[in-house]
Amino acid sequence: MGTFIQLVVDGLSTGSIYAALALAIVLVNQATGLINFAQGGMAVLSAYIAYSFVRLGLPVLLGILAAVVVSFFIGAVVERFLIRRFERGDPDTAIVVTIGLLTLLTGVCAWIWSYDNRPFPSLFPLTSVDMFGVVVSVRSVGTTLAIIAIMVVLQLLFFGTKLGLALRAVAVNPASAAFSGLPVGRLLMVGWGLAAALGAIAGSLVAPQLSLTPGMLDTPLVYALAAVILGGLSSPIGAVVAAWAIGVLESLVAVYVPFIGHDLKIAVPFILIFVILVVRPQGLFGRKVVVRV
Amino acid sequence: MNTMSARLRNRWVWRALVIVVAILLLAAPLFLPVFANQTLIRIGVYAVAVLGLNIVMGYTGQVNLGQIFFLGLGAYAAAYGVTHDWNVVLVFVAACVIPGVVGLLVALAAARLGGLAIAMVTIALPIVGVPLAKRLSGLTGGSQGTSARFSSAPDWTGLYNDQWQFYIVLVVAAAAFLLARNLVRGKFGRALVAVRKNEAVAASMGVSPYRYKVLAFTIASILGGVSGFLYLVAVQYTSPETLSFGHSIALVAAMVIGGAGRITGSLLGGAYYVFVPQLTNAIDPNLTAVSQGLILLAVLFLLPGGLVSLPRVIGRLTRRPSARPSQEDSPQTPPAQHPSTDSAQA
Numbered sequence: 001m002g003t004f005i006q007l008v009v010d011g012l013s014t015g016s017i018y019a020a021l022a023l024a025i026v027l028v029n030q031a032t033g034l035i036n037f038a039q040g041g042m043a044v045l046s047a048y049i050a051y052s053f054v055r056l057g058l059p060v061l062l063g064i065l066a067a068v069v070v071s072f073f074i075g076a077v078v079e080r081f082l083i084r085r086f087e088r089g090d091p092d093t094a095i096v097v098t099i100g101l102l103t104l105l106t107g108v109c110a111w112i113w114s115y116d117n118r119p120f121p122s123l124f125p126l127t128s129v130d131m132f133g134v135v136v137s138v139r140s141v142g143t144t145l146a147i148i149a150i151m152v153v154l155q156l157l158f159f160g161t162k163l164g165l166a167l168r169a170v171a172v173n174p175a176s177a178a179f180s181g182l183p184v185g186r187l188l189m190v191g192w193g194l195a196a197a198l199g200a201i202a203g204s205l206v207a208p209q210l211s212l213t214p215g216m217l218d219t220p221l222v223y224a225l226a227a228v229i230l231g232g233l234s235s236p237i238g239a240v241v242a243a244w245a246i247g248v249l250e251s252l253v254a255v256y257v258p259f260i261g262h263d264l265k266i267a268v269p270f271i272l273i274f275v276i277l278v279v280r281p282q283g284l285f286g287r288k289v290v291v292r293v
Numbered sequence: 294m295n296t297m298s299a300r301l302r303n304r305w306v307w308r309a310l311v312i313v314v315a316i317l318l319l320a321a322p323l324f325l326p327v328f329a330n331q332t333l334i335r336i337g338v339y340a341v342a343v344l345g346l347n348i349v350m351g352y353t354g355q356v357n358l359g360q361i362f363f364l365g366l367g368a369y370a371a372a373y374g375v376t377h378d379w380n381v382v383l384v385f386v387a388a389c390v391i392p393g394v395v396g397l398l399v400a401l402a403a404a405r406l407g408g409l410a411i412a413m414v415t416i417a418l419p420i421v422g423v424p425l426a427k428r429l430s431g432l433t434g435g436s437q438g439t440s441a442r443f444s445s446a447p448d449w450t451g452l453y454n455d456q457w458q459f460y461i462v463l464v465v466a467a468a469a470f471l472l473a474r475n476l477v478r479g480k481f482g483r484a485l486v487a488v489r490k491n492e493a494v495a496a497s498m499g500v501s502p503y504r505y506k507v508l509a510f511t512i513a514s515i516l517g518g519v520s521g522f523l524y525l526v527a528v529q530y531t532s533p534e535t536l537s538f539g540h541s542i543a544l545v546a547a548m549v550i551g552g553a554g555r556i557t558g559s560l561l562g563g564a565y566y567v568f569v570p571q572l573t574n575a576i577d578p579n580l581t582a583v584s585q586g587l588i589l590l591a592v593l594f595l596l597p598g599g600l601v602s603l604p605r606v607i608g609r610l611t612r613r614p615s616a617r618p619s620q621e622d623s624p625q626t627p628p629a630q631h632p633s634t635d636s637a638q639a
Contacts, residue, residue: 035412037358085594095356095412096549097593099542104586111579218538222420225413263424270417274402 005134007251013140015247016147017209020202021217021224022231022239023147023154024195029233030158031167031191032079032087037098039224040217041105042078042196046071047203047212048113051120060121064204068197075196076189087188088174109214120207143205147240150198154236167191219266223247226269246272322459330455331527332567337462338523340563341469343548344556345516350545351553352477353509354489355404355411359418360544363392363514365536367521369426369433372531375441384443388522389515396514397507404506411506419541426533438532441525462523469519474556476512485509486554543570546589552599561600 021039028036036042050067054060082101086094124142128135158164169177170187178184203217210216223246231242249272250265260268322330346360367388374384403414426433433439446457476482484505487495492502525531547566552558573584596602 037412037416082590090354092350092354092356093593093597096545097590099358099545100586100589100593102586103542103546103582103589107580107582107584107586111583219420222417225416229410229413261428264421264428266417266424267421270414270421273414 002134003255004252007255008248009134009136009140011248011251012244013137013144013247014251015244016140016144017202017206017220018223018227018247019147019240019243020150020198020205021220022227022243023150023236024198024202025224025228026233026236026239027154027195027198028191029228030171031195032083032188033171034083034087034091034094034098035225035228036195037095037221038101038105039195039199040221041102041109042071042075043199043203043206044109044212044214044217045074045105045203046196046200047120047207047216048109050200050204051113051118051207051212054121060123064123064201067204068200071196071200072193075199076193078196079189079192080185083192084185084188106214113212113214115214118212120204120212122208123205139208146201146205150201151236151240154198158236163190222266223250223269226273229273230269318463322456327453327455330459334455334459334462334527335567336560336563337466338520338527338563339544339547339566340560341466341520341523342517342544343551343562343566344469344473344559345513345520346544346548347551347553347556347559347562348473348477348485348516349509349513350548351555351558352482352485352489353506355506355510356545357415357510357513358412358541358545359399359415359422360513360517361536361538361541362418362422363396363517364521364524365419365422365426365531365533366392366395367518368524368531368535369439369521370518371522371525372434372439372441373432375443375525376439381443385522388518388525390518392518392521393511393515396517397511399514400507400510404503404510416538419536419538422536423533423538426536434532436533438530438534440530442529444526444529458526461526465519465523469516470556470560473512473516473559477556481505481508543585546585550589550592550599552601555599555601558599558601565600 021043024039024043025036028034028039046067049070050063053063053066058066078101083094083097086097122139124139126137126139128137129141130136156164158168166177166182166187167190169180170182170184170191174184177187206220207216224243227239227243227246230246231238231240233239246269250268253260253268254262254265321333325333342360342364345363346357349355349357349360370391371384371388374387379387399414399418403411427436430436444454444458444461446452446454450457452460477485484495484500487498487500488502488505495502495505521531524535543566544562547562548559549562550565551560551562569585569588570581573581576584592599596606598606
């Protein structure tokens with residue numbers, strides 16, 4: 001029983017990493033109606049920026065915050081000068097653009113910082129605490145709490161503020177939004193900036209665990225996409241809960257289903273999606289999915 | 294200008310060109326050095342994979358990030374057949390059928406979701422495929438991969454191995470291109486374009502978007518399997534590295550850069566896939582990924598129709614600006630470019 005709870009806790013903490021990326025994907029999608037496959041690449045770049053700040057002598061927290069600010073501007077610039085040209089066009093072209101961006105960003109990271117693993121300092125102390133007979137690292141708890149906080153803020157932002165309302169309006173119907181006097185272009189830039197800033201937090205939280213490499217977030221991105229499919233593109237809470245569910249499930253399956261084990265556990269979310277789609281052909285967007293998972 | 298006669302002339306020019314190219318291709322391996330032959334062989338291999346991707350992405354508008362998985366599956370199926378001494382025809386059939394069935398199953402689930410979700414599901418295929426190939430070491434040889442030397446030239450031909458492989462790839466790839474061309478020009482192709490343009494309208498005209506999406510995906514998977522077979526012919530070895538995620542992304546890039554929704558674009562895409570890494574590696578290996586990303590973005594910006602639209606664009610630029618061509622595409626080709634990218638600057 002002890003191992004079981006331990007596995008669940010571990011799963012929640014890895015799930016939080018997927019959740020952070022999933023939130024950034026949901027954010028861009030809500031703000032622009034796109035899926036940004038470069039989200040992982042942008043987060044890695046942000047983590048490298050934070051790493052460079054820390055190497056320059058900034059404390060970890062300040063380094064991450066500085067990276068968040070820089071990333072906000074990078075995200076806004078990417079939207080303004082790259083994505084905008086494709087935003088109202090064919091969504092497939094826009095997806096390919098984000099794929100090109102992913103290649104480019106990974107290449108830039110590798111070019112500047114090389115493919116070597118870089119140790120990234122952890123924001124949270126590396127100690128563990130004993131909670132109800134389960135060993136929980138402070139870092140996991142800190143990561144999970146940080147993700148919960150971001151999720152709540154995002155939910156409030158989207159559904160409780162004028163900015164959130166405007167972002168959603170632009171995503172749903174940019175033409176009508178423009179007619180109502182909303183500055184569509186600026187809102188799109190803000191949406192991308194926010195997503196990039198969120199990616200910076202995600203990247204910096206994950207980097208100590210995975211150690212910093214240009215391809216660090218390729219695999220977590222896949223989990224995040226799975227979480228977004230399961231949790232629904234329109235619901236930050238849904239995406240986070242799905243990400244946690246996936247994290248817990250893969251952690252349990254890796255141990256209790258020997259055939260799958262650690263190397264194949266990445267198949268778990270997709271088998272899940274597959275089964276759900278076959279059982280419920282209408283698809284399971286929105287919160288209902290999360291209940292079933 | 295009499296467009297009818299221009300078209301007729303065009304067609305004859307086209308036919309003559311095809312014949313010349315065919316003769317050149319048949320003669321080429323006998324004169325070219327081994328390295329050039331091998332490069333052409335690899336272009337043929339990847340052109341077939343890009344062709345499949347083009348059918349599912351360029352014509353039907355479903356982003357498929359997992360095409361390399363089907364190439365890998367085909368290569369592994371062929372390798373398994375060869376190492377177990379199957380007849381070569383059976384090997385080829387297995388390399389088509391196994392990826393086709395897997396593609397059908399994936400599409401049955403994925404096509405139920407919207408276009409974006411298909412992209413998100415297919416991204417998983419190579420990422421799950423690599424550890425799966427390592428795990429099923431009884432079938433695949435694990436991390437070391439398996440080698441299958443079955444495409445050596447028989448003695449009676451008097452050919453060298455690379456020449457023999459060239460002809461195998463040429464025949465199979467030409468057949469695949471011809472079949473695909475006839476497919477997309479007929480009713481099936483029009484249905485695909487209808488689904489791509491507007492699913493609701495397609496459905497209201499009795500074209501089931503779901504059915505055509507699944508069909509297109511399955512055909513793409515089969516073509517992926519065929520290119521996997523050819524890959525084994527050319528390389529005679531396959532390993533989990535064959536189906537890595539990076540290659541899958543590169544295939545998508547090759548398809549877009551060659552020209553989405555155009556059959557000849559797939560050929561250019563295959564050439565891009567083979568040549569550009571060589572080129573960028575020669576410039577600076579550290580900049581390979583950067584330059585590939587830049588090339589992809591630059592093409593999307595400047596030449597949304599891909600390389601295949603280059604002659605037309607140049608023609609338009611050199612002509613007098615007032616003389617707008619009445620019919621930009623030749624009649625048989627579906628829309629070359631994503632029409633909306635031009636109006637994106639809203």
